[in-house]
Amino acid sequence: QAKVVFPSEELSVGEDLKLKIQLINVGKEPVLLSRIENLLPANFQMVSMPEGFEFNNLRLTIMGKQIEPLKTEEIILTLRSFKSGSFEFRPKIVCVDEAGEELIFNVEPATYTVSDAILSGRIRTGYKDLDNLLMGGLPEEYSVVLASPSNDERSLLIKRFLETGIKNGETTFYITTEVGPVRGLVEEFQSNFYLFVCNPRADVMIKSLPNVYKIKGVDNLTDIDISLIKAFRNLDRSNTGSKRACIEIVSDVLLQHRAVITRKWLSGLLPDLKSRGFTTLAIVNPQMHPTEEVYAILGLFDGEIRITEKDTSRGLEKVLRVRKLYNQRYIESELIVTRQKIED
Structure with a gap:
């Protein structure tokens, strides 16, 4: 028995x-x-x-x-x-x-x-399994970097992160070089979704709207900072709810300006966003840069999430893991990620 x-x-x-x-x-x-x-x-x-x-x-x-x-x-x-x-x-x-x-x-x-493991003071990423690893989501006002090659899973995580904030009424900033799947969102949610398009072709990529800021690429980082300041001034100060920002241009900036200038720019931007109540998710592709430059950037963030490929009994799979989350509890287990799991 x-x-x-x-x-x-x-x-x-x-x-x-x-x-x-x-x-x-x-x-x-x-x-x-x-x-x-x-x-x-x-x-x-x-x-x-x-x-x-x-x-x-x-x-x-x-x-x-x-x-x-x-x-x-x-x-x-x-x-x-x-x-x-x-x-x-x-x-x-x-x-x-x-x-x-x-x-x-x-x-x-x-x-x-x-x-579910839910701690107070967390904002949801939009992907429940990742939120469970984070014990409820990203800690509020933290800056966390997602280190991942360019793949469908990374793109979906970004999309879910943005959609979750936008549809919950949170002030949401998205700094990117491509408009991609958020075109409809930026038109529908003009009161709380702010899009910063860093691309020389920004004028033909998306029509002009009050919540769209067009920057001629990442050559001049001061132009990005000025656009952010303008957006900060337009925010409703009576809205004291959660805010989130996604910075998808870190690898573009690192390629253009190398580690020293990129560190200097992020060292100013990340504390500024934090002081204004933003929880930040930044994206970097570690395969695009020398290892020492990647580590020079990763050290600026409060947390790190990484997606890698791993050879398993089922073949090559993408694995997500929370690598660090300064002074916060999280689960160190690996998570197999697929498009279907994120979309579900």
Whole structure:
């Protein structure tokens, strides 16, 4: 007989779950535990297990563990989930009797609920799984850099970050070289969405609107600063709600001006945005620059999120991880990201 036992209290995303599997040999002969299959639901990961165990591909292999007749064996595992919801556990126990025959026991399914991890003073990114890693979202008034090659997942994260702020009525700044998917938003939400297009062709890319600022590229950083000052002056001072900014031009500036000038510009811009109540998400493509220049920029930010590619059993996948979040709690687990997951 086998039984899954959960802790009595409900846990949140990122907290350790102590899972007990109780095994009772009700037969008259000893049996050798071989393995436990289908052990974890999707989105759970193994944190720790007893010595003599090996975990791979949802299978827990047990080395030389024998259960005598009418004796009980308890296996305690530490698990962690980076997704909220109700999850069903239905492990399968495989034993070997004295004749060498395999005995398979299906454990009665058991359900456990994991709640969202939400700390106060966070703003949501628009991607729930990332918000769970961040324990509710980006800390308010923090500057966080997303280091990622150019890919669909990065573009979708930016879009969700902007849409979440805009549609929640938050003052939202977007500094970019391309208009892309926000053309409709900038026309619909003129009272709280401000677009800064840094492109010599800005005049033909988007029509003139009160909330659109056109800058002739990133050659003259002072022009960008002046446009931001104009936008700051146009803000409704009675609106004391959350504000967010997305700076998508960091790599463009770094290519044009190199590390020293880019650091100087960001060293002025990031504190200025913070002092005005903005939470900032900046974007940099680390593959476009020498490593030392990338690190010269990353050190300016309160937090860092990184998307990389990783070779897994399912092939090459994109992995997201929170690398740092100064003086704040976050979950250090990796997150497999796909377009479908972000869009959902």
